[in-house]
Amino acid sequence: MNSSITVNYDNKPIYDIHIEDDYTKLIEELGKLGTKNLKLCIVSDTNVSKFYLEELSNLLKAHAKTVETFVFKSGEDSKNLDTVYSLYEHLIQAKFDRKDLLIALGGGVTGDLTGYAAATYLRGIGFIQMPTSLLAMVDSSIGGKTGVDFQSYKNMIGAFHQPESVYINLSTLTSLSNRQYYAGLGEIIKHGLIKDKDYYQWLKNHKNQIISRDISVMQEMIYKSCLIKREVVEKDPKELGERALLNFGHTIGHAVEKLTNFNLLHGECVAIGMAASCYISYKRGYLLKEELEDIIAFISSFDLPVNVSEIKAEDIFQATAHDKKMESGKLKFILLSKTGQAFIDTSVTQEEIMTGIRFILRLEDL
Numbered sequence: 480m481n482s483s484i485t486v487n488y489d490n491k492p493i494y495d496i497h498i499e500d501d502y503t504k505l506i507e508e509l510g511k512l513g514t515k516n517l518k519l520c521i522v523s524d525t526n527v528s529k530f531y532l533e534e535l536s537n538l539l540k541a542h543a544k545t546v547e548t549f550v551f552k553s554g555e556d557s558k559n560l561d562t563v564y565s566l567y568e569h570l571i572q573a574k575f576d577r578k579d580l581l582i583a584l585g586g587g588v589t590g591d592l593t594g595y596a597a598a599t600y601l602r603g604i605g606f607i608q609m610p611t612s613l614l615a616m617v618d619s620s621i622g623g624k625t626g627v628d629f630q631s632y633k634n635m636i637g638a639f640h641q642p643e644s645v646y647i648n649l650s651t652l653t654s655l656s657n658r659q660y661y662a663g664l665g666e667i668i669k670h671g672l673i674k675d676k677d678y679y680q681w682l683k684n685h686k687n688q689i690i691s692r693d694i695s696v697m698q699e700m701i702y703k704s705c706l707i708k709r710e711v712v713e714k715d716p717k718e719l720g721e722r723a724l725l726n727f728g729h730t731i732g733h734a735v736e737k738l739t740n741f742n743l744l745h746g747e748c749v750a751i752g753m754a755a756s757c758y759i760s761y762k763r764g765y766l767l768k769e770e771l772e773d774i775i776a777f778i779s780s781f782d783l784p785v786n787v788s789e790i791k792a793e794d795i796f797q798a799t800a801h802d803k804k805m806e807s808g809k810l811k812f813i814l815l816s817k818t819g820q821a822f823i824d825t826s827v828t829q830e831e832i833m834t835g836i837r838f839i840l841r842l843e844d845l
Contacts, residue, residue: 484702486621486641486709488716496621496645496705498698502538508644509542512605518545518579520570522593524553527585527611530654535584535609547573551592555741558588558628560636566596580605580643586612586659587619587745591634594625598640608642611651613663614746617670617704620645622712622722632801633733639717649698660692661781662746665728667700668778669753670707673727676819678703683777690781724821727813728753731835734798738790750783755835759827760815761845762834768845770818785839792836799832 484496497508519539523532528550539546549569551557570581583593583606590608597606608620626637652660671679681703682689688696708725715722732752736743743751754775761771775785799810812827837843 482698482702484705484709487713488641493641494644496647496709498647498649498702498705500648500694501650502535502646502648505538505646506542508646509539512580512607512643514539514543514580516544518547518573518575519543519582520547520549520573520575520579521582521584522549522551522566522589522596523584524551524557524586524589526553527589531584531611531651535582539582545573547575553588555588555628558592560627560629562592563596563599563627566592567600570596570600575600575604577601577604580607582607582609583620583642584609584611585615586610587615590615590619591624591626591637594623594640594642595627595637598625598638603640605643606640608645610645610647612655613652613660613701614666615663616647616701617663617708618666618725620647621705621708623716624718631737633737641716647701649694649701652692652697657782658744661783662744664689664781665746665749665753665778665783667704668781669725669727669749670704672753672757672774672815672818673724673813673821674707674711674819675703676817678707679819686777686780721823723811723823724813726811727815727821728756730799730810730812731755731795731832731839734795735787735790735839737798738794739787743784743787747784750778751785751787751839753778754785755839756812756814758838758843759812759831759835762831763814765814765816766818771845774818786841787839788841790840792833792840792842795836795840796829796833 482498485492536546551562581593581597583590597604610616610620623639623641625640626634629635685696711722728749732748735751736748757774760766809825812824813821814824815821
């Protein structure tokens, strides 16, 4: 199976996504980027660094001028400008210039934060995405979206900045807890629901192998999801149109994420948001009751939540008003016209959104 995908913009290749079993081919990729005479800074968090930082640092030292490391406290609480400022200071003291590179070793928080620092340090330097979580492998590491949270507002500060390369080491998935692994499946199921009914069915057919983390099935799953993500971001690199489809489940999901003080993982909140969006699609007459029940059951089969409690419906609705997908006062809501086909709708009413919210609060039944 092909383990490499090229992302193009305006019919020009920009970077490759490499899906490998280990770090063996990383040196070959670094050679293409001319790192022998460059300084590299590996950015990681306190969790991931315990597993892979020493191995990666030792590997890179023979293939770069200098290898620096920057480790920050793990968790969404560190995804802010304070952490970015500390990284800036580290880079300045180490005399990094515009030709040097950052390496984001970790999950979505690390990738987003490192990418934003790379986008803004010296008006932009290169960086490499090396995602270690399933969610980051299929979602946040691809497409050039970078950013940090501002106070309680998720990803409110950011920039589009494409990586030089994305290098996925499948073996890092073995160190994920079940909860972290399944959270990544929230985004993967999303890809099938919005773009590819056959892929959604493939996921259902391979559910047991996915749960057991069969390496060949994981590789094919990640490859297929990366193809879908690439297709969307190539057509709309700066989210001016179709790329908004990738926000399926995110409007209500982000609101839940904020109101639960980020105690739920991003993929878990996306799962809850998808349940709400699918229910609105069902009430619109786009999905059959059987289709909705099938989607809810499949999401739930990976221990992903489809309901939430101890939050007020009105609070969730009010939180959606701060969503970045607001445009001219209208919310760009993503619905399913059928399984495998999503569309952008700016006509979703307050009552419809409240209907979806009541469903995930178990206040409204099928």
